[in-house]
Amino acid sequence: MRATINSKLVETGERERLKELLRTRLVECGWRDQLKQHCKALVPDTVKKELLQRIRTFLAQQS
Known part of the structure; x- marks a missing residue:
């Protein structure tokens, strides 16, 4: 049943x-921004610092 419904939804656009x-609705109600902030809060500072350092190294190599 699920496959049939999905197929019909895809076929018709x-x-x-x-x-x-x-x-659109998730953006309007702010859900997307809330989720982004929640995800950012879960990233450990050590990971953020490592990523920032890698970006700096990359930029230094490019110039």
Whole structure:
């Protein structure tokens, strides 16, 4: 049943329209920004520092 419904949604283009509606509504209600902030809070400082250092090294090599 699930496969049949999914197939029909894809065939008619309704799946993409629903995905776009979902994206729009999540942005409107601030959910996307909240999720971003939540994810940032879960990244350890050591990982952030390492990534920043790698970016600096890359930029130094490029110039």
